[in-house]
Amino acid sequence: MLIREATADDWPHIWPFWHRIVAAGETYAWDPDTSEEDARALWMNPAKRVYVTEDDTGAVVASAYLTPNYGGPAARIANAGFMVDPDRAGRGTGRALAEHVLAAARAEGYRGMVFNAVVETNPAVRLWTSLGFTVLGTVPDAFEHPRHGRVGLHVMYRAL
Numbered sequence: 001m002l003i004r005e006a007t008a009d010d011w012p013h014i015w016p017f018w019h020r021i022v023a024a025g026e027t028y029a030w031d032p033d034t035s036e037e038d039a040r041a042l043w044m045n046p047a048k049r050v051y052v053t054e055d056d057t058g059a060v061v062a063s064a065y066l067t068p069n070y071g072g073p074a075a076r077i078a079n080a081g082f083m084v085d086p087d088r089a090g091r092g093t094g095r096a097l098a099e100h101v102l103a104a105a106r107a108e109g110y111r112g113m114v115f116n117a118v119v120e121t122n123p124a125v126r127l128w129t130s131l132g133f134t135v136l137g138t139v140p141d142a143f144e145h146p147r148h149g150r151v152g153l154h155v156m157y158r159a160l
Contacts, residue, residue: 001053001054001055001056001092001093001096002053002054003051003052003053003054003096003097003100004051004052004054005049005050005051005052006044006050006051006052006063008044010050010052010060010063011040011043011044013052013059013060014043014044014052014060014063014083015036015039015040016085017061017062017083017084017085017086017087018039018043018063018083019034019036019039020085020086021083021086022034022039024146025144025145025146026119026121026122026145026146026147027119027122027124028081028119029117029119029143029153030042043063043065043081045065045067047067048065048066048067049065049066049067049104049108050063050064050065050066051063051064051065051066051097051100051101051104053084053093053096053097055088055093061084061085061088061093062082062083062084062085062088062093062094062097063082063083064080064081064082064083064097064098064100064101065080065081066078066079066080066101066104066105066108067079067080068110069113069114069116076109076110076111076112077110077111077112077113077114078105078108078110078112078113078114078160079113079114079115079116080101080105080113080115082094082097082098082101082124084097094124094127095127095131098127098128098131099131102131102158102160105160106160110160111159111160112157112158112159112160113133113157113158113160114136114155114156114157115128115133115154115155115156115157116155117139117142117143117153117154117155118153118154118155118156119143119145119151119152119153119154120138120143120151120152120153120154121145121148121151125154125156128156128158131158132158132159133156133157133158134156134157134158135154135155135156136154136155136156136157137154137155138152138153138154138155139152139153139155140152
């Protein structure tokens with residue numbers, strides 16, 4: 001598994017799983033009808049450091065971004081987003097990418113990482129807690145889940 005910084009040429013490989021994940025409406029607080037153009041601007045924003053994971057055939061199977069969560073005097077607190085192709089779930093790709101991004105955040109001088117809106121039913125909550133994130137609080141009934149109805153959004157944090 002190779003993890004590297006993304007290039008503009010990676011977007012056509014990210015978009016199919018990005019769209020599939022967001023359109024499902026189960027794990028991200030983004031509009032399920034986000035257009036490809038808007039998705040690209042959101043994910044591949046030049047203010048973000050974007051990564052991709054390739055499998056042993058060279059196919060892009062996951063992506064993540066790293067960015068400051070706040071500005072000014074709080075700019076040393078990072079935020080990140082992660083997506084793994086659902087067809088590749090359960091193979092350690094998400095954990096490897098998360099560990100890579102956490103190490104990159106530390107190397108860039110971030111002091112901590114915060115996730116602002118983790119859907120409480122998202123299976124990734126187990127991954128984040130296993131990597132040392134804690135739930136600082138939960139906004140109750142904040143997310144309209146297509147299968148579970150209204151569920152909470154966790155704010156999660158980890159010191160780096």
